[in-house]
Amino acid sequence: MIVTRIERQKRHARRVNIYLDDVFAFGLDEEVLVRYGLRTGDALDEGTHHALLTAEEHASARQAALRFLSYRLRSEREIRTKLAEKEFTPATVERVVDQLRSAGMLDDRRFALAFVHDARMRRPTGERLLRQQLLLKGIARPLIDEVLADESAGTEERGAALQAARAMLKKYRTSRKGSNAATQRSRLAQFLARRGFGWNVITPVLRSLFPAIEQIAEENEDGSNRF
Numbered sequence: 001m002i003v004t005r006i007e008r009q010k011r012h013a014r015r016v017n018i019y020l021d022d023v024f025a026f027g028l029d030e031e032v033l034v035r036y037g038l039r040t041g042d043a044l045d046e047g048t049h050h051a052l053l054t055a056e057e058h059a060s061a062r063q064a065a066l067r068f069l070s071y072r073l074r075s076e077r078e079i080r081t082k083l084a085e086k087e088f089t090p091a092t093v094e095r096v097v098d099q100l101r102s103a104g105m106l107d108d109r110r111f112a113l114a115f116v117h118d119a120r121m122r123r124p125t126g127e128r129l130l131r132q133q134l135l136l137k138g139i140a141r142p143l144i145d146e147v148l149a150d151e152s153a154g155t156e157e158r159g160a161a162l163q164a165a166r167a168m169l170k171k172y173r174t175s176r177k178g179s180n181a182a183t184q185r186s187r188l189a190q191f192l193a194r195r196g197f198g199w200n201v202i203t204p205v206l207r208s209l210f211p212a213i214e215q216i217a218e219e220n221e222d223g224s225n226r227f
Contacts, residue, residue, distance in 0.1 A: 001025075001044045006033070020044065028052065029059040054092075061088040061096045069100075073111045076101070077138020112139050112147045120156065124164035127157055129196020161197045161205045169209060185210045 005019035014030045018038070028038075032055045036048075044052075061083050068074060068082050076097055083093045100106040112134055119125045119133070127148050134144045165188050172184045179187070185206055192202045 001049065003038060003040055003042045003044060006038070006040055026053065026056065028056050029063070032056050032059050057088060057092050058095060061086070061092045062099070064088075065096050065100060066105075069105060073114050074106070075108055075111045075137040075139060076106055079106060080138075108139055109143055109147065111137070112143060116147060120160050124160035124195060126161065126192070126195050126197030126201065128198055132196070157197065158201055158205065161192055161195075161201045162208065164195060165192060165205050165209060181210055 001020040003018060003020060004022045005017075007017045007019070009015045009017060009027065015027050016030060016033055017027055018025050032052065035055065036052060038052070064086055065079050065083060068079065074082075079097055079100065080093055083096065084090075088096075097106060115134060115137065116130055119130060131144055131148065134147075135141070139147075168188060168191055169184060172179055172187065188209070189202055189206060192205065193199075197205075
């Protein structure tokens with residue numbers, strides 16, 4: 001097979017079309033073209049042809065992964081899933097993931113930390129829900145434990161729960177329907193549980209927002225203990 005023409009693609013400036021024996025054969029990334037020094041008039045044997053196609057697939061997969069990463073950080077599972085959807089071979093996917101990891105562009109720990117931070121910035125979210133979301137992103141359980149066990153994680157979670165509860169409580173108290181403190185407290189507990197907060201966080205938040213109810217409960221408990 002003889003390379004009879006190399007033509008730059010009109011829509012993709014970094015890519016060229018390769019013609020073998022005057023017939024279009026395949027497209028190549030410019031990087032692959034330069035690496036192999038391919039020129040018009042070169043003869044291609046089967047081995048070189050295969051090597052060119054393998055290099056082309058790798059270059060295309062890497063470009064696809066970089067585009068996907070350009071919007072935000074991604075987990076390794078997200079990258080693998082995206083490349084598999086584009087029908088790249090498992091070997092190519094693994095090679096691209098390894099290269100991105102080695103270059104520091106794929107880091108599940110950094111991804112998990114950023115994910116937790118961003119999730120809590122968007123809306124107060126509890127540890128239980130964050131854990132479920134990270135598992136869906138393919139983050140390993142030990143790594144999730146490590147990220148969520150950060151020194152400030154507990155304080156941040158309680159602060160996030162208190163912030164969400166105060167905002168919702170304001171809505172309850174300004175609503176035309178109205179509701180008593182006990183009902184508001186019960187609805188807040190359910191609301192925080194849906195947001196993924198555990199009872200170890202919900203209980204102290206409710207105590208701080210409804211001290212009167214807590215005092216009555218404690219007095220009743222003390223009274224019941226006396227009889």
